[in-house]
Amino acid sequence: GQNIDQPTEMTATEGAIVQINCTYQTSGFNGLFWYQQHAGEAPTFLSYNVLDGLEEKGRFSSFLSRSKGYSYLLLKELQMKDSASYLCAVEDSNYQLIWGAGTKLIIKP
Amino acid sequence: NAGVTQTPKFRVLKTGQSMTLLCAQDMNHEYMYWYRQDPGMGLRLIHYSVGEGTTAKGEVPDGYNVSRLKKQNFLLGLESAAPSQTSVYFCASRTSGLHTGELFFGEGSRLTVL
Numbered sequence: 001g002q003n004i005d006q007p008t009e010m011t012a013t014e015g016a017i018v019q020i021n022c023t024y025q026t027s028g029f030n031g032l033f034w035y036q037q038h039a040g041e042a043p044t045f046l047s048y049n050v051l052d053g054l055e056e057k058g059r060f061s062s063f064l065s066r067s068k069g070y071s072y073l074l075l076k077e078l079q080m081k082d083s084a085s086y087l088c089a090v091e092d093s094n095y096q097l098i099w100g101a102g103t104k105l106i107i108k109p
Numbered sequence: 110n111a112g113v114t115q116t117p118k119f120r121v122l123k124t125g126q127s128m129t130l131l132c133a134q135d136m137n138h139e140y141m142y143w144y145r146q147d148p149g150m151g152l153r154l155i156h157y158s159v160g161e162g163t164t165a166k167g168e169v170p171d172g173y174n175v176s177r178l179k180k181q182n183f184l185l186g187l188e189s190a191a192p193s194q195t196s197v198y199f200c201a202s203r204t205s206g207l208h209t210g211e212l213f214f215g216e217g218s219r220l221t222v223l
Contacts, residue, residue, distance in 0.1 A: 004151065008149075031210075033211075033212070041216070041217075042199060042214040042215060042217050043152075043199075043214050044214075045210075045211045045212070048210045048211065087151070087152070089151075089152075096154065096167075097152075097154075097212065098151075099151035099152040099153075100151050101149060101150055101151045102151065
């Protein structure tokens with residue numbers, strides 16, 4: 001079956017760095033997405049990885065290893081507004097997105 | 110830019126009632142999706158469409174029907190609502206092709222079935 005695993009909840013301190021991991025087993029692979037979702041709101045796009053390696057976008061970076069079925073989202077210089085759920089999704093060979101349950105990130109002052 | 114718009118935003122139904130959720134996008138996207146999101150679970154695909162006049166079942170299609178008569182609109186219908194359909198529903202759209210990237214989401218529709 002298809003499966004996306006990510007931690008349920010993480011806690012970090014304002015100003016620090018946090019890494020959210022995502023492992024996947026899917027029927028094929030066409031790309032991996034990270035989305036941010038604040039409580040009661042729609043998911044918003046953060047990153048899209050197709051090839052192995054690190055993609056940096058401001059305070060956020062996303063890494064992909066296709067051979068290991070692994071990705072992580074790195075958030076630097078954490079701010080209180082980064083408190084949200086972070087969703088990992090893999091696009092399979094049928095161009096469908098398989099979603100993880102999300103990681104709730106709690107930022108403490 | 111409106112992007113993806115869902116109506117209604119909130120709705121309370123009694124068991125057995127029917128209703129339709131409307132999704133409209135103004136980005137000329139080919140692909141449109143309906144998801145439901147429940148606590149502790151990932152987004153689950155209900156139905157999707159890869160173009161005007163076409164629809165397909167997703168992971169959890171039972172109890173729902175859809176139509177895509179116009180490219181910009183994707184309707185989700187509940188013929189006989191059940192309490193298990195209490196959820197937050199998200200519509201999303203994206204352009205077609207490989208590695209097209211971002212899925213654009215509507216604001217969500219909160220449905221409660223009593």
